[in-house]
Amino acid sequence: MLFFTDYGNVATVERCNMDGTNRTRLVDYKIEQPTAVALDVVKKLVYWTDAYLDYIDVMDYNGRNRHTIIHGSQVTYIYSLAVFEDYLYATHSDSSKGSSSVELLQIHRFNMTAESRTMASLGNTRELRVYHKLTQPKVRSHACEIVLFGKPGGCSHICLLSGSYKSRSCRCRTGYSLDSDAQSCKKPKNDLFLFYGKGRPGVIRGLDMNIKSSDEHIVPIEDLVNPRAIDYYAESGHIYFADTTSFLIGRQQIDGNSRETILKDELDNVEGISVDWIGNNLYWTNDGYRKTISVARLERASRTRKTLLEGNMSHPRAIVVDPLNSQPSIIDENRGATWHHSNGANPLGIVTRKQIMSNR
The missing domain is CATH 2.10.25.10 (Laminin)
Structure with missing residues (x-):
């Protein structure tokens, strides 16, 4: 079983199976801010702490036979809790000694009249565990054995x-x-799905177009900071992305393989990228010290990059290409939308700033 605490609008101690099924609320009264939970797996007891009401309580796995082990100033703001043999071990903040003072307590869990004992001062400690093989009992066989x-x-x-x-x-x-x-x-068929990038944390995810399933349609592209621009190449199954804070353009296949950075140098603020799926090229805008539109091959990008346009732009942002008609379209935040031939020649202003103000 899995036990967890939650506090907010309704504070609770809850239980569910370890696969997330059969979620059950065990405690939802006389509880405000449960911050730690610990188990006696032999006796099937659940101990938890409340940092607002200053107590340690216990109950059985079914939420019955609840009673208090200790309460009051001895157990103000407990951060963590552990069980071993006859004792509870807890870290708590002693406000009389300053908010940064965290003490390790030993509390007898069967003798309610026994005084708790301060074992050590641990500085800024937030987590605690007892390491001993007895805390993780073995079984002869189980359902997740290697077959x-x-x-x-x-x-x-x-x-x-x-x-x-x-x-x-x-x-x-x-x-x-x-x-x-x-x-x-x-793997999902990946024939049709939406994909999007977001920050904090930086990640790119796939989403069912029909919202029929909660399953993600690609292996997420994680460990990003601020993915501001994304595109894809269906032939190879790559998602391309620009992480502006990390100053890079990278790619990863939708099955999670082949993650790599393809461009790193001279990328100040890439706000838009677009894949030419006919010519196998990548176009991008750079709104940094240099205002540029550049292109590179999808393969060996760092060795084949070229600046197509520079200057006469204020904030080049979004870009899309139409390789069937050999025309990319670029949005400059201060000037509007412009068409160019794919080699950068013959710019044509199609929408002026007076007509539209782009802000993705």
């Missing part, structure tokens, strides 16, 4: 224990979905 071809519980990707260690559910990594056998994982 044929090294698959845990027969699952292609992830095996999760369910109601007990004798039952399991298979799950798939992000970007894949569970097949009809409830064990194998398959």
Whole structure:
């Protein structure tokens, strides 16, 4: 089983199976700010702390037989909690000694009259665990044991224990979905989907066009900072992206493979990119010290880059290409939209700033 605390509009201690099913609320009264939880897996007891009401309480796995172990100034603002043998171990902030003073407490969990003992001052500590093999009891066999071809519980990707260690559910990594056998994982067809980039944290994700499924349609492109521009090349299955804060243009296949940075130098503020799927080229705008429109081959981009346009632009931002008619369209924030031939020649203003103010 999995136990967790939550506080906000309604503070709770909850329980669910380890595959996320059968979510059950165990505590929702006399609770304000539960900050830590710990288990006695032998006796099947749940201990938790409340940093607002200053107590440590205990109950069984079903939410029954609740009672208080300790409360009051001895246990003000507890950050973490651990159980071993007859004792609870907790870190708490002693306001009388300053907010940065965190003490380690030892509390007898069966003798309510025993005084808690301060074991150490730990500075700015927020987490605590007891390391001992007795805290993780073994079983002879379980449902997620490695079977044929090294698959845990027969699952292609992830095996999760369910109601007990004798039952399991298979799950798939992000970007894949569970097949009809409830064990194998398959890739979405990826014929039609939306993909989008966002910051904080920086990530690019795929979304079902019909909003029929919560499954993601690509393996997310993660560990980005601020992906401001994205495009794709269907032939190779690559998503191209510009991470403006990291000053790079990169790509990754929709199955999560072949992540690489293809351009790094002289990229001040790339606000737009566009893939020429006929000529196998990548176009991008650069709104930095130099105001430029550039192009490079999709392969060996760093060795084949060329500046097509420079100057006579204030803030080059969005860009799209039409290789069938050999024309890219560029939006300059202060000047409007312009068409050029793909080699940068013959600019034609089609929308002026007086007609439209672009702001993606």
